[in-house]
Amino acid sequence: MPNRYYESDGSLADLGGVAIAIIGYGSQGHAHSLNLRDSGLDVVVGARQGSDNWKKAEAAGLRVMTAFDAAAAAGIIMLLVPDHVQPAVYEHDIAPNLGPGKTLMFAHGFNIHFKQIVPPPEVDVSMIAPKAPGHRVRELFVEDVGVPALVAIHQDASGKALKRALAYALALGCLKAGVIETDFREETESDLFGEQAVLCGGCSELIRAGFETLVEAGYAPEIAYFECLHELKLIVDLIYEGGLSYMRFSVSDTAEYGDYTRGPRIVDQQTRARMKEILGEIQSGKFAREWIDENKTGRRNFLAMRQSGAGLPIERVGSELREMMTFLKRKKEIGVPVQ
Ligand code: NAD
Numbered sequence: 208m209p210n211r212y213y214e215s216d217g218s219l220a221d222l223g224g225v226a227i228a229i230i231g232y233g234s235q236g237h238a239h240s241l242n243l244r245d246s247g248l249d250v251v252v253g254a255r256q257g258s259d260n261w262k263k264a265e266a267a268g269l270r271v272m273t274a275f276d277a278a279a280a281a282g283i284i285m286l287l288v289p290d291h292v293q294p295a296v297y298e299h300d301i302a303p304n305l306g307p308g309k310t311l312m313f314a315h316g317f318n319i320h321f322k323q324i325v326p327p328p329e330v331d332v333s334m335i336a337p338k339a340p341g342h343r344v345r346e347l348f349v350e351d352v353g354v355p356a357l358v359a360i361h362q363d364a365s366g367k368a369l370k371r372a373l374a375y376a377l378a379l380g381c382l383k384a385g386v387i388e389t390d391f392r393e394e395t396e397s398d399l400f401g402e403q404a405v406l407c408g409g410c411s412e413l414i415r416a417g418f419e420t421l422v423e424a425g426y427a428p429e430i431a432y433f434e435c436l437h438e439l440k441l442i443v444d445l446i447y448e449g450g451l452s453y454m455r456f457s458v459s460d461t462a463e464y465g466d467y468t469r470g471p472r473i474v475d476q477q478t479r480a481r482m483k484e485i486l487g488e489i490q491s492g493k494f495a496r497e498w499i500d501e502n503k504t505g506r507r508n509f510l511a512m513r514q515s516g517a518g519l520p521i522e523r524v525g526s527e528l529r530e531m532m533t534f535l536k537r538k539k540e541i542g543v544p545v546q
């Protein structure tokens with residue numbers, strides 16, 4: 208069993224009163240900045256001059272500087288700009304400001320594990336990776352619950368890297384929910400596999416294939432949308448709450464029988480073999496090389512796929528139907544793109 212840490216395992220005193228720079232004020236960045244500030248820590252946000260983020264962070268009462276100045280002012284630097292932007296921000300703004308006694312932190316291991324960022328040996332390098340999107344990290348902190356997180360240590364020059372990372376997790380609210388120890392390799396590879404095979408890739412294609420199968424067979428797209436996309440949340444909520452058995456207990460016996468007898472025909476030995484193949488591409492670095500290359504050459508394929516994905520029939524019918532679901536309006540207000 209990996210080590211697990213809870214509130215009694217963290218102490219803010221381990222941070223030694225140093226200022227903490229949060230570089231990037233996006234999904235994770237805004238939550239880390241506000242939670243740490245509300246936990247009484249000395250937070251400075253690193254943002255681009257004149258950017259909306261700069262104004263937002265200032266409006267929230269935070270101290271804001273350029274990423275360079277924030278990294279210079281802080282003892283602990285948490286890098287929360289998008290992963291593909293991190294190597295450039297590291298080279299330009301962070302590396303010149305690192306030295307003995309400083310800590311560089313991440314919320315995901317990609318750039319360290321795939322050596323896109325190689326910090327000098329005299330700094331501590333650690334990770335607190337909350338297992339939730341940023342707005343949940345903030346909401347559940349405010350509700351005094353907190354979200355779970357992973358902790359990993361890549362370099363421990365000071366001998367205090369773990370204590371300091373746990374103190375950070377305490378201030379972020381994560382020790383309330385529990386923090387599990389891992390390493391950068393395990394976090395990075397499992398995260399990529401999860402999002403590719405199950406959460407984003409596998410799930411999106413399963414929804415789309417189900418929807419298109421019904422529509423091609425002559426069923427109304429609206430009906431297909433409700434069956435294959437909308438209801439997924441209700442099922443996932445049950446699974447989240449009590450596991451697969453609880454979901455099966457809650458659905459009808461007919462649904463449960465169909466689940467046991469038909470599910471394994473959808474996700475069969477071939478699907479499992481392809482999952483292994485995809486994991487192999489992650490472990491060998493093939494996926495990382497492809498994605499790094501895509502970013503270096505202007506993201507043409509990526510942007511084209513984003514555009515064609517947004518134009519699919521399931522997206523068009525979904526956006527019409529969601530217009531009528533008043534309880535979903537909030538998504539628009541927070542700026543999630545709606546076609
Ligand atoms: P994000 O895209 O929401 O936010 C990044 C912010 O950085 C953006 O607001 C962007 O404007 C800003 N930015 C870009 N370039 C900048 C620069 N040069 N200087 C200053 N700011 C700049 O990113 P995110 O989803 O919060 O991801 C941050 C990190 O957290 C990543 O390592 C990611 O893997 C990790 N993470 C994200 C989630 C999640 O659910 N979003 C969960 C766990 C871990």
Ligand code: MG
Pocket residue numbers: 398401402
């Ligand atoms: Mg993930």
